[in-house]
Amino acid sequence: MRKNTLSRRAVLAAGLLIGGVMACGQASANDKTFVIGVAMPFQTNSWQKGFFASAKYAAEQLNASGKKVELKIVDAGGDAQTQIQQINNLTLQGVDFIIIEPLSDTALNGAVDNAVAAGIPVLATGTGGITNPKAIELQNDFKTLGDKYVKLITDRVGTKGTAIMIRGLAGNAAEQTIQDSYTRALAKYPDIKVVSTVYGDWNQSVAQQHVTTILPTLPPKVDIIFSQGEAAFGAAQAFLAAGREVPMQVYGFSGTDVNLLIKLNEKSGYDSVAMNTDPGVGGMAVNVAVAKLSGEPVPMTMEAPVPVLSVAQLKADHGNLADSDILWLKYSYDWTLKNIIGKK
Amino acid sequence: MTRKAQFAVGSVTLMSTNVGVKIWRNLLRKSWAGALAGVVLLWVIAGLVTGELSWSFLIANATIAGLFALAGTAQMAVLASGSGNIDLSLPYVVTFSAYVMSAGVLGQDNVAGSVLLSVLVGALTGAVNVALIVRLRIPAIVATLASGYILYSLTVSIQNWPSKPVGGMFEAMLRARFAGLTGVLIVAALILAVVGVLLSRTVFGLQFHAMGQNAEVARLAGVRRGWVLLGTFVLAGVLEALLGVLLATYQGGVSADLGRAYLLGSVAAVVIGGTRPTGGVTSVFGTAVGALVLTLAQSDLILLNFGIGTQYVIQGLIVLSTVCLVAARSPDRR
Known part of the structure; x- marks a missing residue:
């Protein structure tokens, strides 16, 4: 008897939930809250941690400036099959945009087709590109x-x-x-x-x-x-x-590299630079997504810069980086519009 | 018998040749004879390529090999404790203890405390492995993989703590040179010597070998297998933790994939060193020499400018041919 009531309640609750989600979906379309799915490959290395941090930072900045952005971050644990399922799930959930750090350049093509067919733009960045031409590419040259x-x-x-x-x-x-x-x-x-x-x-x-x-x-x-x-x-x-x-x-952007370079420089005047593919591309990708959803003309291929930092810059801005951390740069929405999206 | 007698009554020169032959025969009978010959051969090849037989080249390779030998000896103990035993948690113990050292879990300058904690974690992992294997009867390959994953998630969680180089006296000591040898090599050799004595001169060592050769006979002879297995895995865990400690300090930095290279390297060093992977026969010295063969082979292949594909093939062939040799020489061919 009691079990029966329970299960009835459960059904009722589930129904309410589904209704709620659907209502939310409609509401978000009206209020223009952009839900951006971010399919990360894994989060276990410092580069990916930087990517994650920079994507969140960009979302916070956008929210502070009046645009409503919500990130749905998923982690495939290094497995391409899991990533396919996650992209399909994000598509079913009806997110507005999907950012992928692909674990394979070919295996995700079908999932990307599904998303694009459902009207969800897909952008590939970070770990590499994909061969599906329907995906927007933000890559290092x-x-x-x-x-x-x-x-x-x-x-x-x-x-x-x-x-x-x-x-x-x-x-x-x-x-x-x-x-x-x-x-x-x-x-x-x-x-x-x-x-x-x-x-x-x-x-x-x-x-x-x-x-x-x-x-x-x-x-x-x-x-x-x-x-x-x-x-x-x-x-x-x-x-x-x-x-x-x-x-x-x-040298690279990891804390070990940056700290060693600063130490060598202080010891003997050793002069070099740090150059790395920037984990800050995560934030850049979020900016591009919001631009696309706001109706800006976003090209299908864009080039992410590979920043170079001098010892002086490292000392001034990143002198207290822990060995386990990685340095990433912050890109504003307007900067992204002008230098990444607008660049010919 | 008669032949021996004939030699005995022979001339003095014949006697001395006989002694020489005996020493050579004894040497050749050692399980690690092939590996030692390999070391000399690889050193000479490097000498021919570079134009000089460089002592410092040998020491540099021995320094790296010493670290591999710690992983190899840990794996050797586990492999030899019974057929089917292997320790897949090895890379994770190494990485975790390296993080314990450099993330300053017990404060950045508490070197002694960090070493102690690392060793404790290594021992505990070994104990958990044995509990899973003996109590729950989970095969070692699954049990150690599971405990390894748990340790890996712990590593990921402390990875975010601000870490910095261990530095200080400890690093200076490991990098210092004593009579041409590096500090880290001497420390590794001392640890290996202690393990060598433990495995060959103690009751535990005897029981450990008896168990590896025939677990059932060992049990009938009164060996408490569970406890010996516990000792073996704890020993392996402690060695792995010490490797992590040395790596974190000597290398000056850590990364989440620090231990990765040591899993395959550990098994290869054991096999090349002449230990039978089926159990019962071990040699710490052999494993150390095996590790040296591996590093020298790698260096030689780099010096010879072989493509990376060829390098992998040759390394695979070295391991495979040693296994074939060991199998051909072992008495219980199947």
Whole structure:
């Protein structure tokens, strides 16, 4: 008897809930509260934490300026199948916009088709692009990255010297793209000799191991370290542990990198820069979503900048970054409109 | 018998050759003989490539190998404790204790306290593993994976705490050089020596080997298997925690994927070192040499400018051929 009442109540409650949700959906359309689904791949590394923080920051700023934005953040735990389901769920829930950090460049195409067919624009950013042309792309330009990167180094040590190369994760498509752009850029500097190439697996610890073991076989003076993400700190530590000077290299945005660069600079005047794909692209993507939903003409492909910060800037703005944190930049809505969406 | 007698009455020169042969035979009979030969070969190859037989190259590789040997020895103990046992929680214990060190869970400068806490967590993980395996009869491969995941989520939760390099005296000591050797290598060697004595010269060591060779016979002989298994997993957990402590301090920074490289490396070092993966025979020295073979092979392949695909293939072949050799030499071929 009592059970029966309970279940009746449950049905009633569920009915009310569904009705409520539907009512909310209608209300939000009228009040223009933009519900933006954010499909994150995983949240376990500092870059993703920065992305998350910057997306939330952008939403807060937009809310403060009078636009109503609500984020629905989901985390696929590193699994592309889960991400497909999450995108389908967001579509069924009737969100207004979906931002995806794709775990696969092809597997999500169907889910994206569903969303776009339901009238929900989809934007891919962060971990990479997808091959479905219906998705808006906000990506780093890896093709010109190499030129910029190599120039930062040659501006400091000249166009001659001995270098070691630390690549990323073997077999990864993005790794190959970045490496190709380095190779093209380096072709212009025949006097820079890469004497050894190791794979750091995009893992500080692995990069440090490999550099440590080959270090005694390298010439006494190594001028340059070229590296992909997560390697600069480990490589520098390998040189420091062996009692050698740290060669010129470009650092990343992680707390370990930034703090080491500041420390080296204070100790000996060592001068370099930090350059990274910016986790702040999360906030930028939220701004783009709101622009699109507000009726601004948003192009299908946009380019996210790869910021470069000098030691002076790092000291001034990011001097108290914890080792476990990552630096990300803040982009306002108006800045995004002008520099990302309006850029031709 | 007769042959021995003939030698005995032979000339002095014959006697001495005989002794020499005996030493060589003993050496060759050791499970780690092949690995040691591998080390020499790989060192010479590196020497040929670079044009000099560099002592510092060997020490640099030994320094990294010392760290791998800690992971290898932990895995060796678990592998040898009985067929089917493996510790998949290894990378997570390593990473977690590294975070305990550098996130200053007990305050940033409390090095001794942090080391103690790390070791405690390692021991506790080992104990939980054994509880799952013995009490709930969950296979080790599942139990250790489960406890590893729990530890991983703990790592993720303390990952947000502001961390900084351990630094100070401890880091200086690990990076210092004593008679050409690095501090971290000496510390790793001392830890391994203690484990070596524990496994070969104590009652626990005897019971541990008896259990690995034949669990049922060991039980009939009065070995309390649950307790020996507890000792084994706690030992492994403590070694993994110490590895995390050393890594966090020596490397100067931590990341969530710190321990990842050590899981496969640990198994490979054990196998190359001549330990039979089916249990019962162990050698801490062999595992250490196995780890050195792995790091030297990696360095040689980099020096020879092999493509990354070739590097993986050759590394795989090294492990595979050692397993074949060990299997061919073991008496109980199936």
